[in-house]
Amino acid sequence: xxxxxxxxxxxxxxxxxxxxxxxxxxxxxxxxxxxxxxxxxxxxxxxxxxxxxxxxxxxxxxxxxxxxxxxxxx
Amino acid sequence: xxxxxxxxxxxxxxxxxxxxxxxxxxxxxxxxxxxxxxxxxxxxxxxxxxxxxxxxxxxxxxxxxxxxxxxxxx
Numbered sequence: 001x002x003x004x005x006x007x008x009x010x011x012x013x014x015x016x017x018x019x020x021x022x023x024x025x026x027x028x029x030x031x032x033x034x035x036x037x038x039x040x041x042x043x044x045x046x047x048x049x050x051x052x053x054x055x056x057x058x059x060x061x062x063x064x065x066x067x068x069x070x071x072x073x074x
Numbered sequence: 075x076x077x078x079x080x081x082x083x084x085x086x087x088x089x090x091x092x093x094x095x096x097x098x099x100x101x102x103x104x105x106x107x108x109x110x111x112x113x114x115x116x117x118x119x120x121x122x123x124x125x126x127x128x129x130x131x132x133x134x135x136x137x138x139x140x141x142x143x144x145x146x147x148x
Contacts, residue, residue, distance in 0.1 A: 005128040047123040054079040064142040072139050 005071075007044030009053075012070035014042040016060045030059035079145075081118030083127075086144035088116040090134045104133035 017027050024042070028035040032055065040046045041056070048056070057067045091101050098116070102109040106129065114120045115130070122130070131141045 005124050009124055047125050049121040049123045050079050050083055050127070051121050053124070063146055065139060065146050068138040068142045072137055 006047055008071050008074040009048060010042045010044040010046075011074045012067060013038075013056055013060070015070055015074075016062060016067065017042075020060065027056070027059055031055040080121055082145050082148040083122060084116045084118040084120075085148045086141060087112075087130060087134070089144055089148075090136060090141070091116075094134065101130070101133055105129040 013027075017024070022030075024038045025035050028038045031038070031052070033052065037046065038056075041048055053067070054064065057064050060067070087101075091098070096104075098112045099109050102112045105112070105126070107126065111120065112130075115122055127141070128138065131138050134141070
Protein backbone atom coordinates (compact mmCIF):
# COMPACT_ATOMS: atom_id res chain seq x y z
CA UNK A 1 0.00 0.00 0.00
CA UNK A 2 1.30 3.41 -0.88
CA UNK A 3 1.81 6.08 1.69
CA UNK A 4 -0.66 8.89 1.13
CA UNK A 5 1.74 11.82 1.42
CA UNK A 6 4.27 10.09 -0.81
CA UNK A 7 1.57 9.39 -3.42
CA UNK A 8 0.23 12.93 -3.28
CA UNK A 9 3.72 14.37 -3.59
CA UNK A 10 4.39 12.14 -6.58
CA UNK A 11 1.19 13.22 -8.30
CA UNK A 12 2.09 16.86 -7.76
CA UNK A 13 5.56 16.42 -9.24
CA UNK A 14 4.17 14.60 -12.26
CA UNK A 15 1.47 17.23 -12.81
CA UNK A 16 3.92 20.14 -12.67
CA UNK A 17 6.46 18.31 -14.84
CA UNK A 18 3.87 17.54 -17.51
CA UNK A 19 2.56 21.10 -17.48
CA UNK A 20 6.06 22.18 -18.40
CA UNK A 21 6.30 19.48 -21.03
CA UNK A 22 9.59 18.12 -19.79
CA UNK A 23 10.55 14.46 -19.54
CA UNK A 24 11.55 12.55 -16.42
CA UNK A 25 15.05 12.43 -17.91
CA UNK A 26 15.14 16.21 -18.26
CA UNK A 27 13.83 16.77 -14.73
CA UNK A 28 16.31 14.25 -13.35
CA UNK A 29 19.18 15.97 -15.11
CA UNK A 30 18.14 19.38 -13.80
CA UNK A 31 17.93 17.94 -10.26
CA UNK A 32 21.22 16.06 -10.48
CA UNK A 33 19.29 12.89 -9.65
CA UNK A 34 18.76 9.61 -11.49
CA UNK A 35 15.78 9.16 -13.82
CA UNK A 36 14.66 6.06 -11.93
CA UNK A 37 14.61 8.08 -8.72
CA UNK A 38 12.29 10.67 -10.31
CA UNK A 39 10.14 7.83 -11.65
CA UNK A 40 9.88 6.32 -8.17
CA UNK A 41 9.03 9.74 -6.68
CA UNK A 42 6.20 10.20 -9.16
CA UNK A 43 4.91 6.71 -8.35
CA UNK A 44 4.75 7.56 -4.64
CA UNK A 45 7.52 5.13 -3.76
CA UNK A 46 9.97 7.56 -2.20
CA UNK A 47 9.94 9.29 1.16
CA UNK A 48 11.67 12.32 -0.33
CA UNK A 49 13.77 14.48 1.96
CA UNK A 50 13.96 18.26 2.23
CA UNK A 51 17.08 18.64 0.12
CA UNK A 52 15.61 16.69 -2.77
CA UNK A 53 12.21 18.36 -2.38
CA UNK A 54 13.96 21.69 -2.83
CA UNK A 55 15.94 20.42 -5.83
CA UNK A 56 12.75 19.17 -7.48
CA UNK A 57 10.84 22.42 -6.83
CA UNK A 58 13.72 24.49 -8.13
CA UNK A 59 14.09 22.30 -11.22
CA UNK A 60 10.36 22.71 -11.89
CA UNK A 61 10.83 26.48 -11.65
CA UNK A 62 8.42 26.68 -8.77
CA UNK A 63 8.49 27.53 -5.08
CA UNK A 64 8.16 25.07 -2.23
CA UNK A 65 4.81 26.70 -1.43
CA UNK A 66 3.47 26.20 -4.95
CA UNK A 67 4.65 22.61 -4.98
CA UNK A 68 2.82 21.91 -1.70
CA UNK A 69 -0.30 23.70 -2.93
CA UNK A 70 -0.43 20.93 -5.53
CA UNK A 71 0.30 18.30 -2.87
CA UNK A 72 -2.48 19.59 -0.60
CA UNK A 73 -4.87 19.73 -3.55
CA UNK A 74 -3.91 16.24 -4.71
CA UNK B 75 27.96 24.53 7.67
CA UNK B 76 24.22 24.10 7.81
CA UNK B 77 22.18 23.31 4.78
CA UNK B 78 20.01 26.27 3.95
CA UNK B 79 16.74 24.43 3.38
CA UNK B 80 17.25 22.39 6.54
CA UNK B 81 17.95 25.55 8.54
CA UNK B 82 14.95 27.38 7.08
CA UNK B 83 12.70 24.41 7.77
CA UNK B 84 13.93 24.25 11.35
CA UNK B 85 13.30 27.94 11.91
CA UNK B 86 9.77 27.56 10.56
CA UNK B 87 9.02 24.64 12.87
CA UNK B 88 10.37 26.50 15.88
CA UNK B 89 8.40 29.64 15.02
CA UNK B 90 5.12 27.78 14.62
CA UNK B 91 5.73 25.70 17.75
CA UNK B 92 6.46 28.77 19.86
CA UNK B 93 3.43 30.60 18.50
CA UNK B 94 1.35 27.74 19.86
CA UNK B 95 3.24 27.80 23.15
CA UNK B 96 4.03 24.12 23.14
CA UNK B 97 7.31 22.54 24.19
CA UNK B 98 9.60 20.38 22.05
CA UNK B 99 8.53 17.49 24.27
CA UNK B 100 4.87 18.14 23.53
CA UNK B 101 5.45 18.46 19.79
CA UNK B 102 7.57 15.30 19.78
CA UNK B 103 4.86 13.39 21.62
CA UNK B 104 2.19 14.56 19.18
CA UNK B 105 4.40 13.49 16.25
CA UNK B 106 5.36 10.15 17.74
CA UNK B 107 9.01 11.20 17.44
CA UNK B 108 11.80 11.69 19.97
CA UNK B 109 12.40 15.08 21.56
CA UNK B 110 16.03 15.09 20.45
CA UNK B 111 14.87 14.55 16.87
CA UNK B 112 12.61 17.63 17.07
CA UNK B 113 15.48 19.57 18.64
CA UNK B 114 17.77 18.57 15.77
CA UNK B 115 15.09 19.50 13.21
CA UNK B 116 14.76 22.97 14.73
CA UNK B 117 18.54 23.36 14.67
CA UNK B 118 18.64 22.59 10.94
CA UNK B 119 20.48 19.33 11.46
CA UNK B 120 17.95 16.96 9.89
CA UNK B 121 17.12 16.34 6.25
CA UNK B 122 13.50 15.64 7.17
CA UNK B 123 11.50 13.35 4.90
CA UNK B 124 7.94 13.73 3.62
CA UNK B 125 6.34 11.46 6.20
CA UNK B 126 7.87 13.34 9.10
CA UNK B 127 7.20 16.72 7.47
CA UNK B 128 3.53 15.76 7.35
CA UNK B 129 3.57 14.54 10.95
CA UNK B 130 5.11 17.80 12.10
CA UNK B 131 2.66 19.96 10.12
CA UNK B 132 -0.28 17.97 11.42
CA UNK B 133 0.99 18.14 15.00
CA UNK B 134 1.34 21.91 14.64
CA UNK B 135 -2.29 22.03 13.46
CA UNK B 136 -1.23 23.52 10.16
CA UNK B 137 -1.19 22.53 6.49
CA UNK B 138 1.86 21.63 4.47
CA UNK B 139 1.31 24.83 2.48
CA UNK B 140 1.28 27.01 5.58
CA UNK B 141 4.38 25.30 6.91
CA UNK B 142 6.24 25.99 3.65
CA UNK B 143 5.00 29.57 3.56
CA UNK B 144 7.04 29.96 6.75
CA UNK B 145 9.97 28.09 5.18
CA UNK B 146 9.92 30.28 2.06
CA UNK B 147 9.67 33.41 4.22
CA UNK B 148 12.48 32.23 6.53
